[in-house]
Amino acid sequence: MRLPGRTAITDALGTGALILMAVLALVILTAPSIIVLMISFDTRAFVSFPPQGFTLRWYAQVFEQSVLVEAMLNSLRVGLTVTLLCILLGVPTAIVCVRGRFRGTTALSIFVLVPHMVPGIVLGVAVLFAGALVGIGPSIWLQSVSITVFVLAVMVRTVMSRLQRLDPALEEAAANLGATPLQSLRTITFPLLMPAILAGAVFTFIEGFDNISVAIFTHGFRDRPLPVELLAMVQTTNTPLVAAVSGVQILLAVIALILVAASVGLDGVND
């Protein structure tokens, strides 16, 4: 080896330092959620560390408080509406962006992606004001539609990237064998796109369920979604109840993670 000893030492030190930093970052990334989970089983009625004892009382309370249950149901409705709208609007748009044979497919895909890059708070304020100008007040529907516009890009991008990697020969083969476009769409394209649609559905549902930046301006005053309720609660409650709500949400996230891993695989998230 030509490597002089000094380089070997700097190498070992440098790599070691980087790995140490990475491990530290991963611990910092994970520890807060674990601490919240620990707190959510605390028997005392105030948040303190380390937790003492074990009780499921706070989880029971989450489902006993009608305000929280209603907020969860509202968020569930918003999440499902957003997901459904994103599938109905996003999948055809993604197909057009990739397969379209007209000038302007690139412009179209940029146009669809832009609302996601506008800060959510700006979009929320804009929709609230525009609604007021034409006499549409904030409601669960306004909230659902605004969040749909905000996250449509996620669905379009996920489906587009899958579509770009599909072999067009498969569809051509179907056409050559006499399938109509509708038939080939139903029997060839959609089944192949399913994993991407599922992954997109998970992400758009989570955004519909959890979004606060758009929701805070557009939600109905009587149908308060969970994040809005939670934001108020965090500022006023000092019991582990909030930790228990967080525990429920972390469970939801784990389910979502498993769904994503099963549909596009974890590596697929980035495409």
Added chain:
Amino acid sequence: MTDAALSRPAPLPRPGEALLDKLLSGRGIWPAVPAIVVLVVVAVIPFVMLLSLGFSDIEMSRGAIVSQTFSLAHLTGALADPLYWTTFQRSLSLALSTMLICIVFGYPVAYLYLIGGRWTRRLILILTIAPLLTSGIVRTYAWLVILGGRGVVNMTLMQMGLIDRPLRIVNTHWAVLIGMAQIHLPVMILPLIAVMSRQDRRLEEASANLGASRMGTLRHVILPLSAPGIATGAALVFTLSYTTFVVPQLLGGGNYLNAATMIYEQVVYSLEWSKGSVTALILMVTCLMVLVVIALISNHFTRWTKGRDA
């Protein structure tokens, strides 16, 4: 397969299906029209109205606008208001420092992903994606628990006998910065991993074969090639940190004002919609300016690596 089956003519499309086929083939723009209409109605038109509100005096009654006249007063008023300058300065420095912290902590994670084995990679992906699926409020609440008066940090320090009474960490600029950096770290890591895992691994081998040390390879090969990933992550982290109000609201306390909490107060509490529009517009324009700067810097670096390739 029999000859009969092969020679059977393709089924004739029914009339209704023929129209559907035309719509669904995906060659024309038609399938995208519903999405375009929704985007125009719910994003483009509201944005134009936001612009018009920012440049007008309005009269409101019962949550509806009754009259509107053109005026530059709100914009000039905002630009002359020292509160605006300090608030936006605070937001900007907060978002930029969050971005830098995320680069410093995010890059080693992406590097570990690059050199790690299958299980290391899987673990990194799980730990990075899972927080993104959790609500931002939950993740901010976790920091309240950690940094609060009876929180993890204070109780540990007190038990170790280092302090007698809890330190005041929550409701300071530092609490906001710590929370913000941790919450947005995954957004930095993912684009980095995406760019780095697409790199040609042979370049690293070539660099090693030519006698470069591991650190030399990192500095001269991996780092320049991952510049686009750094730029994407930095842009995302900046935008999110610059425009969030959850973290400042919860960790900064009632008096901590950044641009986003300012908009929230103007719109929801004091109902000054024209003022709120102007603030939102300033927020967006300044955000765009920083994004352009990030893009320019990134372009500079990638052009430099492309020049070396040639």
